[in-house]
Amino acid sequence: MYQFFVEDEQVAFDAEQKTGKICITGPDVNHIRNVLRMKTGEKVRVSDRSGHAFFCCLEEIAADYVSARIEYADETGTELDNPIWLFQGLPKSDKMELIIQKATELGVSEVIPVSMKNCVVKLDAKKADNKNKRWQTIAESAAKQSKRTVIPVIRPLMNWKEALELAKTLDVVLVPYENERGMEATREIIGHITPGQSIGIFIGPEGGFSEEEITGLPDEMHRISLGRRILRTETAGLATLAMLVYQLDE
Known part of the structure; x- marks a missing residue:
């Protein structure tokens, strides 16, 4: 259908x-x-x-x-009880298109492209606006394919400071980090998320988070592990979303 x-x-x-x-x-x-x-x-x-x-x-x-x-x-719908915001470090080439498509399929509510210190790609205002329009079209197409009830919002490109300020309005913020060890803490944090809570996920670009970005995270934001293997930027956010869907989707 x-x-x-x-x-x-x-x-x-x-x-x-x-x-x-x-x-x-x-x-x-x-x-x-x-x-x-x-x-x-x-x-x-x-x-x-x-x-x-x-x-x-x-x-x-x-x-x-x-x-x-x-x-x-349709009284049941297809949406998660928890709105999920993906703060994605701006990746190279067309990886963002894949991330937006698959994140939409997994139930993300909003995707926020973030310019971070280790991002290779730099977009001026005109290029960022054109990219945003294309990304929103991809989100709509993926929402149709996956029978979403709503189309995720693709926000305009933000810098690190702006993204942190936006994330402070959310109930739970997860920051997968390659130097964090132990899945037990990840399971505990995700296991304590309750229906209705808003969730943010921060994903670094290909070069990862800078030391200043990690050490400057507010205490209430949770650094988590995604396992013993290093995941690519286009994989890490989707892996986190899949964990949340497993835990939260009725």
Whole structure:
């Protein structure tokens, strides 16, 4: 079953009668008509920007819109109870695209690209803006594929100081660090996370965290180990997310 996203105003749903309609517009119309070649009567799942999801039946496929009848609301959804924010040290080449795609599949809520001391890549404002637009498109595509109820937000590029200030608003912050030893502490910290708590994950770039970045971490941020092997920057965040999904997903 294909997944689509619409704005809140495109959904007309009567909660008491549990009936309604959704009007799909924009690029998804061409995708439904000419790429997927869908027909009336086929089933789709549609989410609005407020995080509501509905199972629908296509009723009309026109040139500039698609009308779908809501059959029932998805009360269970596909989102974790814990919002997870991935603070990713800016990696080389197109690794960020892979990270965003897979992190979206694993349930991340927001991805924050961070310029750290050991980052090889340096982006000016124009390049960063263009990258951000592409990364957001990748997140939306991955959210459709993985049947997410919401599309993760890809934040504009931040520096280290800005990222730390943002992370201070979260309930739990995890910092996988290659020199940290012992998985027992990692299991204990993750095991004490409760439903609803917001979680931040800090991942260093290819060169790792600098000594100043690690020693300057606030005491409430937890340095953790991901095992005895050194993971690449594009692997470390996904490994941490997988551990959290195992622990937190109902």
